[in-house]
């Protein structure tokens with residue numbers, strides 16, 4: 001059974017991400033940004049229009065903008081979007097919107113690339129797969145990175161390895177072992193509502209909606225889906 005919806009209301013999720021945006025002063029290394037290069041390797045050549053759903057403060061949108069003619073980036077949190085706009089002044093080809101992806105209809109066959117990072121667990125998974133699939137042009141690529149619920153001994157083993165790796169990378173990139181206390185407190189408040197899919201659940205949903213999708217487990221509690229739309 002797929003756990004599709006978090007128990008928090010949309011208003012609660014928005015308020016929590018507004019708080020997270022305000023306490024997170026710098027955009028440094030994160031367990032999501034670590035996978036940006038991996039995702040960018042799969043963006044289609046000659047990408048004209050890209051869409052990012054749940055763009056946060058826009059770090060990945062700016063990287064997409066460097067290889068696309070135009071990026072539409074949306075997020076539920078007005079504070080995230082305010083900061084994203086401030087940090088993206090040098091990228092006139094990004095258009096940021098405060099927008100709830102769950103209640104949005106995207107134009108059909110519009111985008112060459114759609115990316116979403118650490119966001120889908122806040123949204124109805126299968127509904128979003130269908131929406132994103134429809135919004136992609138033929139030849140377009142869907143890129144998903146999100147958090148994973150452990151379901152097996154192998155997942156627990158991977159997690160045990162991930163802790164020291166993550167701490168070492170944070171120390172190397174940010175000169176600290178853990179985020180500051182106020183950032184940890186904001187995330188702890190938010191994470192009480194978070195629920196994630198298992199790899200089996202992701203694979204089952206992708207087999208149905210995105211034939212041929214490449215679903216991968218990544219070390220730091222994440223999975224990715226890379227899917228190229230070949231037929232309408």
Ligand SMILES: C[S@@+](CC[C@H](N)C(=O)[O-])C[C@H]1O[C@@H](n2cnc3c(N)ncnc32)[C@H](O)[C@@H]1O
Nearest residue numbers: 017032054056075076077100101117118119122
């Ligand atoms: C964990 S953050 C990840 C942000 C960014 N993708 C990153 O990797 O840094 C999840 C983001 O999803 C956004 N979000 C949550 N629910 C959303 C919804 N229904 N529509 C649009 N964005 C949403 C949040 O506001 C938040 O910025």
